[in-house]
């Protein structure tokens with residue numbers, strides 16, 4: 001069973017622009033509706049076996065989940081940070097200790113939020129009328145993530161594939177489609193091919209450092225630039241290849257999944273898509289820069305007693321320029337978010353899912369429905385902490 | 392049954408569709424027609440249901456526009472996927488929200504959430520800050536003041552690149568020091584103050600934790616006599632002595648981040664700017680301001696400076712406040728400014744003998760401290 005894809009760039013552009021405008025006009029509150037509507041669109045564009053996915057999240061529950069998370073985090077930030085700040089200044093005479101402690105305190109919460117967000121999204125995703133689901137286990141996930149990160153850092157990245165595998169297995173083995181539990185097969189060692197470009201980048205980087213020590217700074221700089229570019233590709237390569245290897249080892253109800261995205265293609269989409277979006281916001285960005293420069297230079301001239309020269313842009317004129325700058329700033333923000341949806345997110349989603357196949361043909365037909373996961377907190381923590389779920 | 396129709400007969404609607412019953416993943420091919428009499432969508436073959444047309448909702452924001460996904464308003468899981476949009480004109484409530492999610496208690500939770508955040512920001516954090524301010528050691532307080540001072544200097548610069556400079560004209564500093572000594576001698580006990588003038592035209596002055604007193608050049612420029620500056624100086628010392636700035640800075644440390652949370656990515660930056668401004672505005676309680684005033688009156692009298700100079704300065708702020716500066720100085724923001732002017736006048740005894748604070752030359756030096 002292969003996956004069909006529907007939907008045009010134009011329709012997505014208008015949806016993103018329209019909902020983005022409403023978000024700006026409501027001081028950000030419409031963003032829960034914006035995210036929900038965009039998800040509905042993206043989900044429905046993906047049609048495995050010709051049947052579209054459906055996203056059934058409710059923006060109001062998303063808003064409330066966010067408010068709930070804000071209460072918890074307000075308590076944390078308000079009280080805990082106040083005490084940390086007090087201790088830090090009292091004991092060390094600076095705020096570095098307080099910032100460090102409060103940052104470290106947020107890390108487990110960050111993993112917790114990621115798992116909870118995944119649980120909410122799966123609970124609100126349907127295909128062929130059946131709900132997906134993720135079993136509770138966010139603290140278990142956060143604990144394992146901390147442990148694996150510590151191991152990865154201590155081994156200078158050598159155990160990174162091990163972390164990727166075990167964290168993915170933790171999530172996959174708790175994932176359901178209807179009544180059927182998903183299973184992550186394979187071994188963590190199978191992910192090692194994915195880090196080859198990063199190893200190459202590290203070797204070239206080390207060669208650069210060596211030639212720097214031998215008094216060849218030009219050669220060193222060249223090698224470092226090459227290493228940095230390979231490393232950039234290496235991160236995308238790692239993500240795409242591990243995703244392929246992991247997906248190919250997943251089964252649900254005896255059905256195996258297969259995915260064959262190309263890391264090179266994904267990198268090109270990111271690079272070219274971002275460049276295209278940047279080219280589109282370039283002109284408004286230049287205008288904004290000129291306006292800000294006008295305001296700035298007017299201030300400077302006024303300060304050195306040359307107000308007469310800038311009289312036309314003082315007073316009312318000045319506020320009009322500031323108003324225009326604000327409008328252009330938000331235009332750039334809106335265009336950028338709509339264009340990155342069209343030129344980056346959509347092409348990447350399309351590329352991934354166009355390679356998704358399920359076999360045997362109709363092995364999922366006998367799966368039954370699962371009960372609704374109420375989960376009133378939604379993905380509030382993820383929204384409040386901005387854990388970087390892109391959709 | 393035979394029905395006689397008068398007028399135009401609606402075209403008969405009939406199509407094939409895919410039905411998901413919401414209990415199994417099995418796609419059921421069905422053919423559906425519209426029962427014009429009963430205003431219902433009827434399924435034949437494969438499945439057997441009648442959906443009243445007014446109860447049908449479309450699943451919105453779908454990509455493609457080729458097919459149409461519909462559901463029953465009261466049923467969360469059943470779906471019918473139609474191959475085209477021909478049914479659209481027959482659905483009177485197509486875009487209404489399905490009644491499947493229960494939002495009633497959620498609204499209550501929303502209010503509770505907003506109330507808790509307000510409670511944390513306006514009650515819990517200030518109460519704790521007031522307690523902690525009493526226990527912070529002097530070195531800690533000093534460091535807190537230093538950090539805040541630098542934050543304010545950076546925040547006031549519009550480009551955010553170079554902090555507002557501190558004025559260092561030697562003769563001006565000497566005049567300022569003379570003024571400080573005069574006030575210090577009148578204090579009940581010695582306070583090691585750090586006094587600074589920032590090169591900025593805001594008409595304001597403020598105190599920071601760790602015995603900082605900071606003037607803006609705008610205030611010194613707009614004062615007519617050195618006594619007016621000395622009066623403001625005494626008022627700020629009043630804040631220092633009662634440790635208002637320390638409480639305020641701790642409170643800000645607690646509550647500022649919370650507000651940043653509430654707004655998303657793009658509004659977050661604006662919120663931070665607003666908060667930096669609030670740091671300067673230093674809205675102490677009405678009580679704290681009144682106490683600093685009373686303290687200033689006493690110190691000024693003891694230093695043989697007429698407390699009415701404070702009243703003159705307040706009046707000048709009020710005159711200039713309208714057009715001189717977009718910022719509102721913390722002296723101005725108070726509703727009871729009139730009362731404070733009256734109090735400063737009343738605090739000056741009849742026939743009060745004042746001794747000038749600075750000579751004419753020293754006053755000129757102070758006014759050009761930023762040159």
Ligand SMILES: [Zn+2]
Nearest residue numbers: 626630680683
């Ligand atoms: Zn005051």
